[in-house]
Amino acid sequence: MERAAVIVAIDGPSGTGKSSTSKAVAAQLGLSYLDTGAQYRAITWWMVNNGIDTDDPTAIAAVAGKPEIVSGTDPSAPGISVDGTDVAGPIRTQEVTSKVSAVSAVPEVRARITELQRSIAAAAENGIVVEGRDIGTTVLPDADLKIFLTASPEARAARRSGELKGADLHTTREALLKRDAADSSRKTSPLAKAGDAVEVDTSDLTLQQVIECVVTLVEEKQAGK
Numbered sequence: 001m002e003r004a005a006v007i008v009a010i011d012g013p014s015g016t017g018k019s020s021t022s023k024a025v026a027a028q029l030g031l032s033y034l035d036t037g038a039q040y041r042a043i044t045w046w047m048v049n050n051g052i053d054t055d056d057p058t059a060i061a062a063v064a065g066k067p068e069i070v071s072g073t074d075p076s077a078p079g080i081s082v083d084g085t086d087v088a089g090p091i092r093t094q095e096v097t098s099k100v101s102a103v104s105a106v107p108e109v110r111a112r113i114t115e116l117q118r119s120i121a122a123a124a125e126n127g128i129v130v131e132g133r134d135i136g137t138t139v140l141p142d143a144d145l146k147i148f149l150t151a152s153p154e155a156r157a158a159r160r161s162g163e164l165k166g167a168d169l170h171t172t173r174e175a176l177l178k179r180d181a182a183d184s185s186r187k188t189s190p191l192a193k194a195g196d197a198v199e200v201d202t203s204d205l206t207l208q209q210v211i212e213c214v215v216t217l218v219e220e221k222q223a224g225k
């Protein structure tokens, strides 16, 4: 039986497991996958690389339309490029991470990236899992299923410092909370749970348990329950 294309929005703060869960769910169900954080990181990388002051919203707004960002949607190898350069590695540096919230708060940047995200979702014939901060509230308010992942700051910091090969837990926790605060308090399209999103607290769940939970929610939606 052919399944209807399903649009799944997965939002939540940093380190709650959005990317790991979204990629695995998309791969398991044969859906496309879009990492919207990577797009904001890519435009931030371009600003830094082109000498734009990332503390100057007017300067950022003036050039927000310039970089050409291309996002891959294969969950096993998503990939991202800016003006033809593969930036999958460079967008994960500490410098980009520390500047991305300021760049992504600029309305002209959000308008540009939101339009790109909607066109990618509309082109996904078999359906798509889109992860970010404002997917359920702003980018795809008519998504078939909205999930909001949460986890305690302690769990998130432990996960991130594991990734960063034993980085100091306290410093990692403070950096996560600072980025969440900036993302939640910006005027345009802040990080927020949509009213009709299902909240999943992942603090005490393994990644596999979270994936199974989300796969079940998607399958129920596809079955029309």
Ligand SMILES: Nc1ncnc2c1ncn2[C@@H]1O[C@H](COP(=O)(O)OP(=O)(O)OP(=O)(O)O)[C@@H](O)[C@H]1O
Pocket: 012, 013, 014, 015, 016, 017, 018, 019, 020, 021, 037, 159, 160, 163, 202, 205, 206, 207, 208, 210
């Ligand atoms: N339930 C879980 N239990 C343990 N570790 C997890 C769990 N979910 C994710 N992780 C690990 O936590 C780290 C962060 O996960 P991930 O990158 O998926 O989060 P994220 O919400 O996408 O973060 P960000 O928004 O900062 O990109 C990864 O190393 C991942 O393997």
Ligand SMILES: Nc1ccn([C@@H]2O[C@H](COP(=O)(O)O)[C@@H](O)[C@H]2O)c(=O)n1
Pocket: 014, 036, 037, 038, 040, 041, 100, 101, 102, 104, 105, 131, 132, 133, 134, 135, 179, 183
């Ligand atoms: N829908 C989104 C997604 C991300 N952002 C901004 O990008 C930053 C990086 O996101 P990661 O998921 O790669 O950590 C994030 O801190 C936000 O500033 C966004 O604004 N909207």
